[in-house]
Amino acid sequence: MTVVFDPGAEAARATDAILYDTLHGTDRGVVVDSPPGAGKSTLVVRAALELASAGRPLMVIAQTNAQVDDLVLRLAEKAPDLPVGRLHSSDSDPYDKALDGLDQVRKSTKAADLAGLDVVVSTAAKWAHVKGVEPWRHAIVDEAYQMRSDALLAVAGLFERALFVGDPGQLDPFSIVGSEQWAGLSYDPSASAVSTLLAHNPHLPQHRLPVSWRLPASAAPLVSGAFYPYTPFRSGTGHGDRRLNFAVASDGSGTDRVIDEAAESGWGLLELPARHTPRTDPEAVHAVAGVVRRLLDRGGAATSERAQDPVPLTAERIAVGTAHRDQAAAVRAALAGLGVTDVTVDTANRLQGREFDVTVVLHPLSGRPDATAFHLETGRLCVLASRHRHACIVICREGITELLDDHPSTEPVQLGVTVKFPDGWEANHSVLSHLAEHRVAWRP
Amino acid sequence: MSLITTLARLEAVESGRAQPAATVLHRHLAERPLVFVPLTTSGEAGAPLGALVGTDRDAPRLLVVPQPRDRDLRFAFLAELADVVLPYLDAYADVVEAAERSETDPETGKRVKVEVELCADAPQLIVPGRAGIDFVRLLGRSTRFRRTAEQDPEAPHPAPPRVPLFGRWLTHFGERARVPGSALLLALTDVLSRHWATGQSSLEDQHLGALLAWLDPPEGEPGAEAAVRAELQRDARGQLVCPPAGPATDPAFDNQLLAPAIERYDRARTALAAAEDGIEADDRLGELTAAEREIRGLVESVTRPTWDAVWRGIDLLRTLPEGAHAADRWTRDRWSFTGHRDRVVAGEPPQPRRDDAVTAANKLATREREQARLEAQEALDDPLVMAGRRLAGEAFAGEVTEVVMAYGEGKRPSPRPLVTVRTDDRPHLGERARVYRSLGGKPQAAEFVGYDDEGAAVVLRIVDKMGRGKEPEAGSVPEKGDLVCFTLFEHEQRGGAKLPDPEETPWTHGGPPGESDAPPLPDPVTEEDVL
Numbered sequence: 001m002t003v004v005f006d007p008g009a010e011a012a013r014a015t016d017a018i019l020y021d022t023l024h025g026t027d028r029g030v031v032v033d034s035p036p037g038a039g040k041s042t043l044v045v046r047a048a049l050e051l052a053s054a055g056r057p058l059m060v061i062a063q064t065n066a067q068v069d070d071l072v073l074r075l076a077e078k079a080p081d082l083p084v085g086r087l088h089s090s091d092s093d094p095y096d097k098a099l100d101g102l103d104q105v106r107k108s109t110k111a112a113d114l115a116g117l118d119v120v121v122s123t124a125a126k127w128a129h130v131k132g133v134e135p136w137r138h139a140i141v142d143e144a145y146q147m148r149s150d151a152l153l154a155v156a157g158l159f160e161r162a163l164f165v166g167d168p169g170q171l172d173p174f175s176i177v178g179s180e181q182w183a184g185l186s187y188d189p190s191a192s193a194v195s196t197l198l199a200h201n202p203h204l205p206q207h208r209l210p211v212s213w214r215l216p217a218s219a220a221p222l223v224s225g226a227f228y229p230y231t232p233f234r235s236g237t238g239h240g241d242r243r244l245n246f247a248v249a250s251d252g253s254g255t256d257r258v259i260d261e262a263a264e265s266g267w268g269l270l271e272l273p274a275r276h277t278p279r280t281d282p283e284a285v286h287a288v289a290g291v292v293r294r295l296l297d298r299g300g301a302a303t304s305e306r307a308q309d310p311v312p313l314t315a316e317r318i319a320v321g322t323a324h325r326d327q328a329a330a331v332r333a334a335l336a337g338l339g340v341t342d343v344t345v346d347t348a349n350r351l352q353g354r355e356f357d358v359t360v361v362l363h364p365l366s367g368r369p370d371a372t373a374f375h376l377e378t379g380r381l382c383v384l385a386s387r388h389r390h391a392c393i394v395i396c397r398e399g400i401t402e403l404l405d406d407h408p409s410t411e412p413v414q415l416g417v418t419v420k421f422p423d424g425w426e427a428n429h430s431v432l433s434h435l436a437e438h439r440v441a442w443r444p
Numbered sequence: 445m446s447l448i449t450t451l452a453r454l455e456a457v458e459s460g461r462a463q464p465a466a467t468v469l470h471r472h473l474a475e476r477p478l479v480f481v482p483l484t485t486s487g488e489a490g491a492p493l494g495a496l497v498g499t500d501r502d503a504p505r506l507l508v509v510p511q512p513r514d515r516d517l518r519f520a521f522l523a524e525l526a527d528v529v530l531p532y533l534d535a536y537a538d539v540v541e542a543a544e545r546s547e548t549d550p551e552t553g554k555r556v557k558v559e560v561e562l563c564a565d566a567p568q569l570i571v572p573g574r575a576g577i578d579f580v581r582l583l584g585r586s587t588r589f590r591r592t593a594e595q596d597p598e599a600p601h602p603a604p605p606r607v608p609l610f611g612r613w614l615t616h617f618g619e620r621a622r623v624p625g626s627a628l629l630l631a632l633t634d635v636l637s638r639h640w641a642t643g644q645s646s647l648e649d650q651h652l653g654a655l656l657a658w659l660d661p662p663e664g665e666p667g668a669e670a671a672v673r674a675e676l677q678r679d680a681r682g683q684l685v686c687p688p689a690g691p692a693t694d695p696a697f698d699n700q701l702l703a704p705a706i707e708r709y710d711r712a713r714t715a716l717a718a719a720e721d722g723i724e725a726d727d728r729l730g731e732l733t734a735a736e737r738e739i740r741g742l743v744e745s746v747t748r749p750t751w752d753a754v755w756r757g758i759d760l761l762r763t764l765p766e767g768a769h770a771a772d773r774w775t776r777d778r779w780s781f782t783g784h785r786d787r788v789v790a791g792e793p794p795q796p797r798r799d800d801a802v803t804a805a806n807k808l809a810t811r812e813r814e815q816a817r818l819e820a821q822e823a824l825d826d827p828l829v830m831a832g833r834r835l836a837g838e839a840f841a842g843e844v845t846e847v848v849m850a851y852g853e854g855k856r857p858s859p860r861p862l863v864t865v866r867t868d869d870r871p872h873l874g875e876r877a878r879v880y881r882s883l884g885g886k887p888q889a890a891e892f893v894g895y896d897d898e899g900a901a902v903v904l905r906i907v908d909k910m911g912r913g914k915e916p917e918a919g920s921v922p923e924k925g926d927l928v929c930f931t932l933f934e935h936e937q938r939g940g941a942k943l944p945d946p947e948e949t950p951w952t953h954g955g956p957p958g959e960s961d962a963p964p965l966p967d968p969v970t971e972e973d974v975l
Contacts (some may be wrong), residue, residue, distance in 0.1 A: 128941030150805035156950035187801035200954040
């Protein structure tokens, strides 16, 4: 007998177990691993509301101001009467102006002004300055895998117990100076908060969300297999639940063919002739901009479980992802030259946590003579390959497979450091071999 | 590698000479640095073979361990080295000036200013390369926990009295060297390659001889050829003309010259021990002395070229004027030196083997702050470095073409003038990005408003440093025709949040570290310890 996989029920079961441990468990921490688009934010909001309604005030720690504002808005949407505190910095423009329109949200630079509110939300950096207050009984730490161990050290004294939520497959936190000196120590300050937490508290309950609602059925198996080999997840939708159609037919160019391939299969690889180039490879940048222009010109429409009717594919629903900031700047300039302005163009670091219908990715290794640890980092490719609901188009120079074979990972092995699987080299290979099936050659 | 470094390296290849990567000296160079050229025994971690050390380029002190596996000889070497280094350090520890430091008052919990001593100058150690810094750390680690006969009469190999103290100082220098921009302990190859770009890879730049060949090639010879010669040329005996800068030695030297000499020394020593009467002993002592002298000669022959090269490198650095902020960073080094002097005087135990969680996090935070500070200060001090930042889109320079007075929206309107800067640079300016320029040494902030003139001009809104009045203070707003340079990075670093005390390490980081009342012991002697 075949067991029918019911994503909704699976996800609900996981969520219930997490909430039970959070509300009724005896451990000081609960860790939740969440693959891309698995409803992490929804879980955080729900856990916060349940804790608050059980009469347990809590603090929420996120990593960036944008994440904090987003969380506050989501909380306000779900529970318009819940008093929420937004602790913010004293810089100019410290929070999203949209919060000013919400009466139940109190904003302050001082934690004391927000005492007694059910939920107080801020960034880890701001929480670190809070001293001399009664510790909260509960905390939720969002994006805990992107938080550095030393940031957790600075705030852990503020709470008694905490729910740690994050995506282990995304970019690891980094430091701008060397930290080899502490490699292998359980409290290596440059490691992620979760790895330090679990090294000292190995018995803590660990859960994971089993269903990605963002990634389409075409993408979940690839992303799961390449980046989460030991903790697989499924797509919440089936093949055929999502479609991408274009009103204007293909003109037969490489650009249009790769768009059609991606619309059909969820993936497209536009391959430029092999060449060593500067980081801001003008041809590749031009190709990226061309694909975006055509995506808009051809009148795309996205059909999904979210709406009855197809939704037009507008500039807001498209993103371009790059490895470096100068590449993003070059793509932005090229797009402006083609009259496209509203498309999000950013680096992997800044695209973390965002969601789009179609993404266009400039491959981190495209045109490079070497493959450094930065460009091979698993998380970078994972972020770039998991932002889309419908399709992802990758643009790169030919010859990346050979480049990878010429540059096996050479990072020194550090004693006492848990080896992360898969390594970037392996993940790059498995993504490439899948993309090769959707290849379209492009001649400038 | 940044675009400007790549360009400089290409130019170096083309011209056959290293190209400037800086126009000023970005590290403080002491008037009287202590140069240390150590050698280690191959295959024996932490067994020094010898060293040249001193502050006088014409009179280095040669220290040699004729049998590096002999613990007593090793300690004698370390004691001798300590006798050279510690008086040098002490000379700086005693000259102080009054300074202020803010501390937390234990009773009121408030920040108060306290009068403290600050050493007027600090010592500076210079080693040839990065491996030298690692060796300093290794020596520090292997000696700071040693017990002297006075501390522990039972210890099998008591250390000479000043050696553990010497180890603590080496450890301090080694740790300080990890702080970006610090200059207490410098690796010469790093400092040289910061200031000049050669036509070889940065890995090859770590070879002091090859690096100097690019910086200062012999008349008429291209740098690339001189560098290859420095790396490979051997004399009639098969020995490198430019020996490695250490602490590792050349295998050909080890095998052909050093090993036979040490064997002769060992034989002479055994013979001396077996001597039956005074006359025989006198003869054999003569042989032993000769054997020792031979080893000393060998060690000197491979350290002296490096010694001279280090001083040549220092000469090259001294041709550059010191950058404006280098003194500011040197003051931090002086604080660091004074702090460790005070810890030693206060009788604190040696630095622990491993940092605890809070110390590690504090060190990382300090180093990240210093790195950002260093990058900003180097750019502000040096137009060539700033050019690199401008090429990378992190700064822009240009002429002010228009200034329009405007006011803020607050209750008390404050000046918010709009300044248009015409520039050929292409800064990566995001919406409402903050930019900074240096105004009398202090950063003045502005906000990016938009592009003008088809993208060739940047419109900024100046937001601070204009005084409290309705009209901006004279000179605080750029005027039409002024040449200005704005950076996208901040000029000064904010201090981070204070971390908990180590005794309050939270549960997520393993709780407070265990009590360590007893001083840490050296590694126990095991059966495998044959030395």
